[in-house]
Amino acid sequence: MxxxxxxxxxxxxxxxxxxxEAVSAxxxxxxxxxxxxxxxxxxxxxxxxxxxxKVCPKCNYHFKLSSAERIKLLCDEGTFKELNAEIRSxxxxxxxDSQPYQKRIEDSMLKSNLMEAVITGEGQVSSIPVxxxxxxFSFMGGSMGSVVGEKITRIAEHGMEHKLPVIVxxxxxxxxxxxxxxxxxxxxxxxxxxxxxREFGLPYIVILTDPTTGGTTASFAMLGDIHIAEPGALIGFxxxxxxxxxxxxxxxxxxxxxxxxxxxxxxxVIVNRKDLKSTLTKILxxxxx
Amino acid sequence: MAEAKNGIKxxxxxxxPLVPIFKKIEELKAVSAHGMDMTEEIKMLQKRIETLRREIxxxxxxxxxVQLARHILRPTTLDYIxxxxxxxxxxxxxxxxxxDPALVGGVGRLNGKPVLVIGHQxxxxxxxxxxxxxxxxxxxxYRKALRLMRVAQxxxxxxxxxxxxxxxxxxxGAEERGQSEAIAKNLREMAALTVPFVTVITGEGGSGGALxxxxxxxxxxxxxxxxxxxxxxxCASILFRDATRAPEAATASKITAKDLLEFDVIDEIIKExxxxxxxxxxxxxxxxxxxxxxxxxxxSKLSPRELIADRYRKYRKMGIFIES
Numbered sequence: 001m002x003x004x005x006x007x008x009x010x011x012x013x014x015x016x017x018x019x020x021e022a023v024s025a026x027x028x029x030x031x032x033x034x035x036x037x038x039x040x041x042x043x044x045x046x047x048x049x050x051x052x053x054k055v056c057p058k059c060n061y062h063f064k065l066s067s068a069e070r071i072k073l074l075c076d077e078g079t080f081k082e083l084n085a086e087i088r089s090x091x092x093x094x095x096x097d098s099q100p101y102q103k104r105i106e107d108s109m110l111k112s113n114l115m116e117a118v119i120t121g122e123g124q125v126s127s128i129p130v131x132x133x134x135x136x137f138s139f140m141g142g143s144m145g146s147v148v149g150e151k152i153t154r155i156a157e158h159g160m161e162h163k164l165p166v167i168v169x170x171x172x173x174x175x176x177x178x179x180x181x182x183x184x185x186x187x188x189x190x191x192x193x194x195x196x197x198r199e200f201g202l203p204y205i206v207i208l209t210d211p212t213t214g215g216t217t218a219s220f221a222m223l224g225d226i227h228i229a230e231p232g233a234l235i236g237f238x239x240x241x242x243x244x245x246x247x248x249x250x251x252x253x254x255x256x257x258x259x260x261x262x263x264x265x266x267x268x269v270i271v272n273r274k275d276l277k278s279t280l281t282k283i284l285x286x287x288x289x
Numbered sequence: 290m291a292e293a294k295n296g297i298k299x300x301x302x303x304x305x306p307l308v309p310i311f312k313k314i315e316e317l318k319a320v321s322a323h324g325m326d327m328t329e330e331i332k333m334l335q336k337r338i339e340t341l342r343r344e345i346x347x348x349x350x351x352x353x354x355v356q357l358a359r360h361i362l363r364p365t366t367l368d369y370i371x372x373x374x375x376x377x378x379x380x381x382x383x384x385x386x387x388x389d390p391a392l393v394g395g396v397g398r399l400n401g402k403p404v405l406v407i408g409h410q411x412x413x414x415x416x417x418x419x420x421x422x423x424x425x426x427x428x429x430x431y432r433k434a435l436r437l438m439r440v441a442q443x444x445x446x447x448x449x450x451x452x453x454x455x456x457x458x459x460x461x462g463a464e465e466r467g468q469s470e471a472i473a474k475n476l477r478e479m480a481a482l483t484v485p486f487v488t489v490i491t492g493e494g495g496s497g498g499a500l501x502x503x504x505x506x507x508x509x510x511x512x513x514x515x516x517x518x519x520x521x522x523x524c525a526s527i528l529f530r531d532a533t534r535a536p537e538a539a540t541a542s543k544i545t546a547k548d549l550l551e552f553d554v555i556d557e558i559i560k561e562x563x564x565x566x567x568x569x570x571x572x573x574x575x576x577x578x579x580x581x582x583x584x585x586x587x588x589s590k591l592s593p594r595e596l597i598a599d600r601y602r603k604y605r606k607m608g609i610f611i612e613s
Contacts, residue, residue: 007613086612087612088612089610090610092609093541093542098530145610146609147608147610153605175496177519177524179518180517180542181517181542182552182607182608182609183518184496185554185608186607187473187476187497188476188500188607189604189607191477191480192476192477192604192605195478195481196601199481215496217469217473218457218468218472218476218497219472219476220473221469221473222467222469223474223477237459237464237468237469237472238457238459246458246460255464256464266467
C-alpha cells in the first residue's frame, strides 16, 4: 500500500464521510426529524429544537452543543479565528483497551469532524476581543489528554501575549486515561498557566456545561474569576457512579447539578442558553469599560 | 509503628516461596528452646531468605509493585516524620471548616534545619485506616495543606510533601464543600510558591488527590511506589469493563517509578530496602532523608523568582503530542 500522510488520510476519510452524509440527507429519513427530550420525553421537531438553541421548549433541558455551535452562539459572526488547530494526539503509551488508542483517536476525528476535544482561538464577543477555548464532548467524551492541556495552556498564553480576557467553555468527562500519568500532568500544566494569567491581571471566565467532571473540574474548570453554568449541567469531581459505589447510598436528586453547585458557592451564576452571550458581554464589560 | 522485620505474617502472594524457610526457622527456634543450639542453622536460613527475597524483588511486575505500594505495613507519613523530623509539631485545621485526619502536616527540623512537612496519612490497622479515611482527603484536607504551605512561605522555609493516597475522597460532603475547587486551587497556588518544594511519592500516588499536594520543584518516587491518573482497578473496570484485569491495566498505564522517570514526570527514584520499605522502615526513611536533603540544598540556591520559574518549566513541558 502506498504511504500517505495522516493529513491526506484524514482528508480522504472526511470526503468519504461527507458523501455518505449527503446520501442520507437526500433520503430525508424521518427518524432524523424528531427527537425525544432526554429529560421530559416530549417529542420535539428537530428544526424547532435547533431554532431554540437546542433547549427543550417544554422543560428547559439544555442539550449538548458542539464546539462549532457554541462558538456561533458566543462569538460575533465571522470573528473567530482558530489557533493551534494542528496539534494532534498520539498513542505514546501504546495503549489499547477494546481498541488501540491510535484507532480511537482516528475514529473520533471522523465521527466528530474535529481534531481534538477542544477548539481554541481568538474571537469577539459583542465586539470585545477574547481568547476562547471551547471543549467538545463528542471527541472522546471531552477527555483531557496532552493536546487538550496544551491548547488550554496556549490559549491562556495567547491571552497574556495579546492582553485578552480568557474564556473557556468546559464539557469533559475528565482525564484521558489512555494517556496515563501525562493526562494527570495536564492539570498541573493548565493550572500553572492560569496562575500566570492571574498574576498578569487578566480575567479568566469559565462557562461550565454538561458534563464537567474529574480532572478537568479539578483544574482549569474551577479556577475562573467568574464561573457561569448552564442550567442542569452535571459538574463534579467524582462521577456519580463512583460516589454511589463508595458510600453505598443513593445520591440526592439534583446532586452535582449546576443549581447544587450554585447553592454551595461554587458557581457565580446560572444562565439560560438564550441569555448566555448577553450575560457574558455584561461581565466582559465590567473588565473592559 | 509496624513491626519492622515482619516474618511470615503479611507476606504478599509473590513472596510465598519464602514461607517454607520461615517455617523451618520457627521449627529450629522451637528446638533451641529445648536446649539445642541452632543459631548457626537459623543464621544460614535467614541468609537464604535474604538471597531468595533479592531474587524475587529483582523482577517485580507492575501489579506486584502496586501491592507493595499499598502494603498494610508500609511506613506512613507520620512514621516517616517520626523517623526523619526532629521537634515535629503537628498543625491542624483549614480555619474554615475543620481538620482532616487523612492529610497531616506540621513544622519541624530536618538535619537541624526548619522544614514544613505535609502528607496523606494512612494506617497499619483497620481501625487506624478508618480513622484516617484510608488516606483519602476531603476538601478541608487540601485547604489545610495550602494554609500550611503559605505558613512555610511566609517563614521562608522549604516544603516537603509526602504523597500516599488512593485518591481524593469521592463523597457527598466532599462534593458539597468543593473537592474540585480545593484541588484546583492548590495546583494553581503551588505553582506560585516562592520556597523550595520537594514532593516524595512514598506509596500510592492516586490521581488528582496525589497531585493536589504534589507539585514540587522536584518529584521523587520510592522504588516501589506508584503514581497514576486512575487506579489499575478503576482503569480496568472502565476501559476493559472488567476489574479483574487490573494487572494488565497496571502494566499498560505505566505507573511505576521506572516508567515515570523515563517520561520525565519524576526526577529521581529513591531506593527501598530489599523486601520493600516496610521490611526496614528506618533504612527507607534514611534514603528519603538523604535524597530530600540534597534536593532542598540545591533548590535553596535559587531565588524566589527562580524557584517559580523552575517549577513552571517543569510542568509547562508535560505532554506528548504531534504538531505539524
